[in-house]
Amino acid sequence: MNVSVSASELLRGALTDLLDGLPPKQAAQAVDRLIANYRGATPTDAPILRDRADVAAYAAYRMPATFEAVRSALEAFADAVPGWVPGGHVDVGGGTGAATWAVGATWSGQRPVTVLDWAEPALALGREIADANPALRDVRWQRARIGAALALDATDLVTVSYVLNELSAADRAALVDAAAAAAQAVVIVEPGTPDGYARIIEARGRLVAAGFRIAAPCPHSAACPIVPGTDWCHFSARVSRSSLHRQVKGGSLAYEDEKFSYVAAARFPVAPASARVVRRPQIRKGQVLLDLCGAEERLERTTVTKRHGELYRAARDADWGDAWPPPAP
Numbered sequence: 328m329n330v331s332v333s334a335s336e337l338l339r340g341a342l343t344d345l346l347d348g349l350p351p352k353q354a355a356q357a358v359d360r361l362i363a364n365y366r367g368a369t370p371t372d373a374p375i376l377r378d379r380a381d382v383a384a385y386a387a388y389r390m391p392a393t394f395e396a397v398r399s400a401l402e403a404f405a406d407a408v409p410g411w412v413p414g415g416h417v418d419v420g421g422g423t424g425a426a427t428w429a430v431g432a433t434w435s436g437q438r439p440v441t442v443l444d445w446a447e448p449a450l451a452l453g454r455e456i457a458d459a460n461p462a463l464r465d466v467r468w469q470r471a472r473i474g475a476a477l478a479l480d481a482t483d484l485v486t487v488s489y490v491l492n493e494l495s496a497a498d499r500a501a502l503v504d505a506a507a508a509a510a511q512a513v514v515i516v517e518p519g520t521p522d523g524y525a526r527i528i529e530a531r532g533r534l535v536a537a538g539f540r541i542a543a544p545c546p547h548s549a550a551c552p553i554v555p556g557t558d559w560c561h562f563s564a565r566v567s568r569s570s571l572h573r574q575v576k577g578g579s580l581a582y583e584d585e586k587f588s589y590v591a592a593a594r595f596p597v598a599p600a601s602a603r604v605v606r607r608p609q610i611r612k613g614q615v616l617l618d619l620c621g622a623e624e625r626l627e628r629t630t631v632t633k634r635h636g637e638l639y640r641a642a643r644d645a646d647w648g649d650a651w652p653p654p655a656p
């Protein structure tokens with residue numbers, strides 16, 4: 328069952344309700360303050376999301392984008408583990424629950440879910456927003472600090488979305504190791520920047536060392552073929568802009584593209600894509616140029632022309648981030 332459309336609509340509705348009564352100028356100012364905070368001194372010793380106004384601004388401004396990025400990563404993961412459905416989920420640094428919404432949108436049905444975060448106002452608002460989604464009403468919103476002492480209860484899936492960025496190197500390592508010790512599958516998402524990619528590669532290494540296999544985006548669990556410092560592996564998810572977005576960012580574009588890096592890994596056997604499209608395909612007259620990361624552990628450009636018939640039609644439809652060749656229908 329495809330539950331994703333209704334989940335993203337439910338989320339948008341809940342976020343719109345959240346800003347009801349908050350003067351648009353005040354919401355925009357709160358977002359500006361948060362952006363400044365996030366650009367500043369992270370990691371921090373205390374939560375950045377301090378009160379309801381901070382959290383409402385964060386949720387309205389960022390949740391649709393983090394939801395789409397995580398959902399995109401989870402879809403690639405689900406394709407690599409056909410038939411697998413998480414029987415339980417822990418969302419670490421889950422904040423207002425974007426990744427929890429994305430897991431609910433990827434796999435229908437009920438499962439025990441716990442969202443862990445140190446910011447009580449984020450948890451409280453997450454609970455409030457989740458009320459709009461019947462699948463999320465039993466989620467446990469629990470205060471926890473990520474650090475050397477973090478131990479997670481055993482579960483099928485751990486998600487860590489847009490969190491590593493806020494942690495010291497030691498806490499990042501402790502979190503990934505705790506996730507690996509507790510879960511059958513771990514999905515980590517970070518901003519699609521060179522630094523975000525570097526944190527993903529570091530986490531990927533720890534997961535492989537802990538016995539995990541990489542399910543997505545990589546076609547293999549060997550070393551990433553990107554020479555450090557020359558490029559970064561990232562993808563893009565399209566997000567429609569809310570009126571708050573337009574107000575903060577200006578312009579009238581109806582959407583924006585959220586760039587993200589991710590890794591999805593499992594303890595059980597996985598069937599990763601044989602290659603993945605790692606740049607926006609270039610469509611030329613009679614041919615499509617695809618930049619691929621392949622199972623042979625290298626990056627290469629392939630040209631698919633009209634001569635390739637069915638494959639050419641598939642290449643014209645291929646998107647950045649897709650598996651290549653496309654799986655049989």
Ligand SMILES: C[S@@+](CC[C@H](N)C(=O)[O-])C[C@H]1O[C@@H](n2cnc3c(N)ncnc32)[C@H](O)[C@@H]1O
Pocket residue numbers: 374375376389390393419420421422423424425426443444445446449471472473474487488489490493494
């Ligand atoms: C950018 S937000 C991302 C929230 C959510 N995962 C998402 O994708 O929208 C980062 C979250 O990590 C939490 N966080 C940061 N450092 C933490 C720590 N040391 N312990 C627990 N939570 C932490 C913050 O409170 C915040 O909710």
